[in-house]
Amino acid sequence: MSTPVAPRLNDLLLPLAGGPLPVHLVAWDGSRAGADPDSAPTVHLRSPDALRRLLWSPGELGAAQAFVTGEIDVEGDVGDALRQVREELASRRPSAGVAARARAVAGLGLLVRELGLLRGRPALPASQAVVTGRLHSLLRDRTAISHHYDLSNDFYELILDRQMAYSCGYVTHAGADLLRGAEDEAYTLEQAQFDKLELVCTKLGLHTRREQRFVDVGCGWGSLTLHAAREHGAKVLAVTISREQQAFVQARALEQGVADRVEVRLQDYREVPESGFDAVASIEMGEHVGDRNYPLYARTLHRLAAPGAHVLVQQMSRPGKNPGGGPFIESFIAPDMSMRPVGDTIGLLEKGGLELRGVQALREHYAWTVRSWERRMAERRDEVVALVGEEVTRVWELYLAGGAWTFEVGRMGVDQLLLRRPV
Numbered sequence: 001m002s003t004p005v006a007p008r009l010n011d012l013l014l015p016l017a018g019g020p021l022p023v024h025l026v027a028w029d030g031s032r033a034g035a036d037p038d039s040a041p042t043v044h045l046r047s048p049d050a051l052r053r054l055l056w057s058p059g060e061l062g063a064a065q066a067f068v069t070g071e072i073d074v075e076g077d078v079g080d081a082l083r084q085v086r087e088e089l090a091s092r093r094p095s096a097g098v099a100a101r102a103r104a105v106a107g108l109g110l111l112v113r114e115l116g117l118l119r120g121r122p123a124l125p126a127s128q129a130v131v132t133g134r135l136h137s138l139l140r141d142r143t144a145i146s147h148h149y150d151l152s153n154d155f156y157e158l159i160l161d162r163q164m165a166y167s168c169g170y171v172t173h174a175g176a177d178l179l180r181g182a183e184d185e186a187y188t189l190e191q192a193q194f195d196k197l198e199l200v201c202t203k204l205g206l207h208t209r210r211e212q213r214f215v216d217v218g219c220g221w222g223s224l225t226l227h228a229a230r231e232h233g234a235k236v237l238a239v240t241i242s243r244e245q246q247a248f249v250q251a252r253a254l255e256q257g258v259a260d261r262v263e264v265r266l267q268d269y270r271e272v273p274e275s276g277f278d279a280v281a282s283i284e285m286g287e288h289v290g291d292r293n294y295p296l297y298a299r300t301l302h303r304l305a306a307p308g309a310h311v312l313v314q315q316m317s318r319p320g321k322n323p324g325g326g327p328f329i330e331s332f333i334a335p336d337m338s339m340r341p342v343g344d345t346i347g348l349l350e351k352g353g354l355e356l357r358g359v360q361a362l363r364e365h366y367a368w369t370v371r372s373w374e375r376r377m378a379e380r381r382d383e384v385v386a387l388v389g390e391e392v393t394r395v396w397e398l399y400l401a402g403g404a405w406t407f408e409v410g411r412m413g414v415d416q417l418l419l420r421r422p423v
Contacts, residue, residue, distance in 0.1 A: 004027065004029055004030075004031030005027035005028070005029050005031050005045070005111075005115075006025045006026065006027040006029075006031035006032050006033035006034070006045075007031060007033045008111055009025060009027070009033065009045075009111070010025060010033035010034055011107075012104050012107040012108060012111070013104065015100045015103070015104065016100065016101065016104055017089065017092070018089065018092040019092050020034065020035060021033065021034035021035055022034075022035060022040055022041075022084070022085045022088040022089060023035060023040050023041050023042065023043045023081075023085060024036065024037035024040050024041070024042045024043070025043055025045070026042060026043070026044045026045070027045045028045055028046055028047060028048065040084070040088075041074060041075065041076065041080075041081035041084055041085060042074070042075040042076075043072065043073070043074055043075075043081075044072065044073040044074075044075070045071070045072060046070060046071050046072065046073055047070075047071040048115055048117050049066070049069075049071050049117075049122055050066040050071035050072050051108060051111065051112050051115070051117060052112060052117050052119070052121075052122050053065045053066045053071065053122050054066065054108060055105070055108050055109055055112050056121050056122065057327075058101070058104075058105050058108075059327070060326060060327045060328055061327035061328060061331060064327070064328040064331070064332065064398060065122075065124070065125050065128070067394060067398055068125050068127055068332070068391050068394045068395045068398065069125050069391060069394075070390070070391075070394070077378075077401075078397050078398060078401045079374060079400070079401030079404060079405070082401050082402060082405060083405050086405065086409075125332075125391060126391060127332060127391050127392050127395050128331050128332055129331060129332060129333075129335045131335045131336065135290060135292070135336060138268055138270070140336070141241065141268065141288065141336070151244075151388060151392070152244075152387055152388060153221070153244050153245075153247075153248050154387055155384065155387050155388050156221065158376065158377070158380045158383055158384055158387070159373050159376050159377050159380075159384075159396075160189075160221075160373065160376075161188070161189045161190040161192075161193045162190055163190065163193050163194065163197070163223040163226075163227070164220070164221035164222065164223050164248070164252075165193040165196065165197070165220070165221075165223035165224075166220050166221065166223075166284075167196070167220070167223075167283050167284040167314060168196065168284070168314065168362050168365050168366040168369050168414045169189060169192030169193045169195070169196050169365060169368070169369040169372075170192060170193075170195045170196035170199050170362065170365055171187070171192050171195070171365050171368050171369075172192070172195045173186065173187035173191075173192075175187070176368060177368075178364035178365060178367060178368045179364055179367050179368070179408050180371075181368060181371065182368065182371035182372040182374070182375045183372040183375070189369070189372040189373075189376075192365075192368070192369065192372075193223065194227075197223060197224055197227040197228075197231075198227075198231075199416075200224060200281060200283070200312055200314070200416070201224075201227065201228055201231065201232055203310065203312055203358075203416070203418050204279040204280075204281060204310045204312055205278075205279065205310055206228055206232040206234050206279055207232055210232065210233030210234070211233060211234075211235060212232075212233075212234050212235070212278040212279060213234075213235050213237075213276070213277045213278045213279075214228050214234040214235065214236045214237070214277060214278060214279045214280070214281070215236070215237045215238075215239065215272070215274075215277045215279075215280050215281075215304050216228070216236060216237070216238045216239065216281055216282075216283075217239050217269050217272075217280065217281065217282040217285060217300075217301070217304070218239065218240065218269065218282055218283065218284075218285025218288075219238035219239060219240050219245065219249060219264070220240070220245060220283070220284075221245055221248050221249060221252075222238060222245070222248065222249030222252055222253070222262075222264070224281060224283060225238040225249060225253075225262055225264070226249070226252055226253060226256055226258060226262065229253070229256075229258040229261040229262050230256055230257075230258050233261070234261065234279070235261050236261060236262050236263070237263050237265065237272075237274070237277075238262060238263065238264045238265070239265050239267050239268075239269060239272060240264070240265075240266065240267075241266065241267070241268055242266075243266060246264050246265070246266045249262070249264045250262075250264050269282075269285075269289075269297065269300055270296065270300065272300070272304065274304070275303050275304055275305075275306075276304075276305075276306040277304050277305055277306060277309060278306060278309055279305075279309055279310055279311075279312075280301055280304045280305045280309065280310070280311040280312070281311070281312045281313075281314075282301065282311075282312075282313050282314075282315075283312075283314045284314055284315060284316065284414070285315075286313055286315040286345070287315060287316050287334070287337050287338060287339055288334065288336070288337060288338075289338070290336060290338050291338050291340070294338075294345075294348050295348060295351065295352060297352075298348050298349045298351065298352025298353075298354065299352045299353065301313070301349070301352065301354065301419075302352050302353040302354050302421055305354075305420075305421040306421065307421055307422070307423045308420065308421065308422075308423045309420070309421050310357070310418060310419070310420050311354055311418075311419040311420065311421065312416060312417070312418050312419070313345075313349065313416075313417045313419065314362075314414065314415070314416045314417070315339075315342075315345060315414065315415060315417065316339050316412055316413065316414045317339055317340065317341055317342040317345065317412065317413045317414065317415060318339040318340065318341070318411070318412050318413070319341055319410075319411075319413075320341070325337050325339070325412075328398065328399075328402070329399070329402075332395050332399070333395070333399055339412070342359070342361075342413065342415050342417075345417070346359070346417060349417065349419055353421065353422075354419040354420065354421060355419060355420045355421075355422050356417065356418075356419055357418045357419060357420050358416075358417075358418040359415055359416070359417055359418075360415065360416040360418075361413060361414075361415050362413075362414050362415065362416060363407055363410065363412075363413040363414060364407070364408075365414075366403075366407040366412075366414045367404055367407040367408045370400055370403045370404040370407065371404050373400055374397075374400040374401065374404060377396060377397065377400060381393065384396070
């Protein structure tokens with residue numbers, strides 16, 4: 001093939017970009033094309049296999065597969081590069097239709113053929129999730145959760161705060177920039193997560209008296225479970241379907257002297273037999289329940305709560321009909337994830353018998369939280385690679401970079417829904 005690779009790709013992508021490429025493209029053959037590298041991110045195509053992935057999985061998924069395997073690379077901070085490209089494309093408002101996309105894929109196919117790369121579908125990256133079985137069956141849910149949450153407790157300890165809260169924090173520091181900032185010496189991620197845990201416990205009324213029976217549905221690494229037991233004297237049943245999380249919370253309860261107040265079960269929410277709890281919480285677990293099972297989830301929360309007890313659900317949302325987190329999230333991070341507009345979730349919870357008492361939107365707080373995780377990971381990157389390898393590290397760099405942007409621009413939200421089981 002006589003024409004260098006980068007200029008050919010540039011010509012193919014121009015109609016989709018609505019103008020010149022918003023990146024400086026460098027191909028494996030040394031050819032270059034696109035924007036000025038002094039004013040735009042530089043993207044390297046390290047291997048011809050990147051084109052094969054884009055041909056078989058056009059768009060976000062193919063690009064993500066090529067990035068995590070190192071076939072595509074980005075100079076500098078991935079999050080900054082993604083943000084700059086998205087802002088540039090948004091300002092142009094490219095509107096390439098189905099026909100234009102089809103022509104681009106056909107042109108890519110021709111280029112791949114000319115390069116002699118038509119060798120069948122590339123193997124999936126080792127980090128990509130593979131789940132089988134009936135959607136949201138007990139076995140499939142355990143497999144999906146294990147893929148993400150059983151990665152390594154040591155890994156999550158490098159990224160999360162000391163309390164191991166893997167959910168949106170609550171930023172109370174007046175000087176914090178909720179959209180662009182992250183933790184600093186004046187206000188740390190640790191404090192923001194403590195403030196979130198106090199907010200939850202206060203809404204549930206756990207601060208009013210000790211010895212209350214509290215169930216934490218989908219307890220994660222136990223940040224809320226341990227906080228409620230330690231700070232408010234609650235007697236907590238913590239439920240998870242991750243073995244790594246169960247072992248972690250049990251060890252932390254012993255370490256913090258609250259093992260007599262905390263029971264940690266390896267149990268699906270559908271299998272909890274007790275009821276009549278003084279307080280119920282489920283923090284960012286409802287996204288994993290699925291649309292078909294959400295009415296059962298709502299009825300379960302209602303059943304667990306005593307008459308008059310409060311139930312707090314913290315859950316992510318998406319406007320419109322965009323149920324999952326997108327091809328990358330659904331393939332690498334959270335298979336079978338399901339989201340909806342917050343109003344629809346409230347309706348489902350109310351149909352389950354719960355009465356809405358309040359809604360608090362925390363979208364900007366999540367942008368701040370993810371930025372903090374992103375910075376911690378960058379500071380500890382060598383340790384992360386030593387624990388989980390380069391490919392999984394790149395998965396998480398892309399995940400956090402995309403997540404911060406998604407919350408910043410409002411493509412996703414997160415809300416605390418305070419409900420009550422009527423007397």
